[in-house]
Amino acid sequence: MANKILSNKQNLQVLYEDNHIIIVNKRAGDIVQGDKTGDKPLSDIVKEYIKDKYNKPGNVYLGTVHRLDRPTSGIVIFAKTSKVLPRLNKLFLSKEIKKTYWAVVKNQPHKNEDTLVHWLKKNPKNNKSYTHLKEVKESKKAILHYKLLKKLENYFFLEINLETGRHHQIRSQLSSVGLPIKGDLKYGFDRSNKDASIHLHARFIEFVHPVKKEPISIQAPLPNDAVWMACLK
Template identity: 65%
Template sequence: MHSTPENLEVLYEDNHLIIVNKRPGDIVQGDKTGDTPLSEVVKGFIAKKYDKPGDVFLGVVHRLDRPTSGIVVFARTSKALARMNKLFSERETEKTYWAVVKNPLPSEGEKLVHYLKRNPKQNKSYAYPKEISGSKKAVLRYKLIKTLKNYFVLEIELETGRHHQIRAQLAAINCPIKGDLKYGFDRSNEDGSIHLHARKLCFIHPVKKERLEIVALPPEDVLWDAI
């Protein structure tokens, strides 16, 4: 089920920002598929809620991969967009994800450092242990937070924000995310999602200068519900 202006899950909203809980399958910005992006859904929500005629300003601060779920931040003014872009580019945000993997981990908690090289044709990133030409350093920390019957639930803190970073780095330690065929999981989820969820985001509000801590519930699902 995709997000619509009627079912949009808004986690935080003021005159500067609107933060939503993205459903798996929602695309944040328009692409060649022509599917309605989440940015347009949020614009529709604002236009309806505030009875705004004409075009609503909405800036996309960052993106989540289409099959993932969780927190996405949009800016409602150009000033907020510029300041949020700076926060993200200078890594002044704390990003926490949850992921469900099938294979046991090398250890219960660890820092992973790889060098990721993106292949635009495949829309995929490859992780290397050492720097190679065209690669970017990727760093994350993970810890095991729950052991389920056939799966392991990880909490991940991102130190860098690279293309498909969590998916590629977990695949590199033989722990692909449930449903993620692109990165080596053996079968897809029925709805095309993967079990990766942007759980928490902390940052200093770009205008009010107060600390915000946003938390998003994962989608309703047997595994997520077991956490």
């Protein structure tokens, strides 16, 4: 992934923040947590933002609740306290956080709406998940629901709701039914996007705040890209 699209705290897009949590709009190319590339992760950028904004001395606590794939954009939630992190983790595990994704795919779906059920098995050597119609050893059940929102000039615009959160789930499941995501070479699209992104965006998230007990509903603006903009017309 090209370093030129990595973020810094000056262009960090904060969608929601209180004393307990911070929700940001991840740009394609950012990594949520540090990895073997050594590139600066989004978690460090958010820590710098908090440290500067509140003039905090010493180390800033930030808990990573979930991740998005590096080429994917959209909503990422972080915990600002060690107290709220396990509560957010519990919401994810109990499926009390509703996540909605938008995707642009190559081909027209056979159905305008459908539920996909597969068993996914991750291959760590190539960092890829493979779909199976029946359970195989070390596989995990994956369920998603998709809806065709719009036919674009050359592509098709889908909305996806996840029931499970598996490694590369949307990318792998859509590809397995002939719907590779634009730019996703790993899962069958024929060419990459110029910035190495893929057209998969975590658009909406809804949950009840684990401390305030208030409903939270967040929408992440789309990347400023001609294909994404065509989805909104």
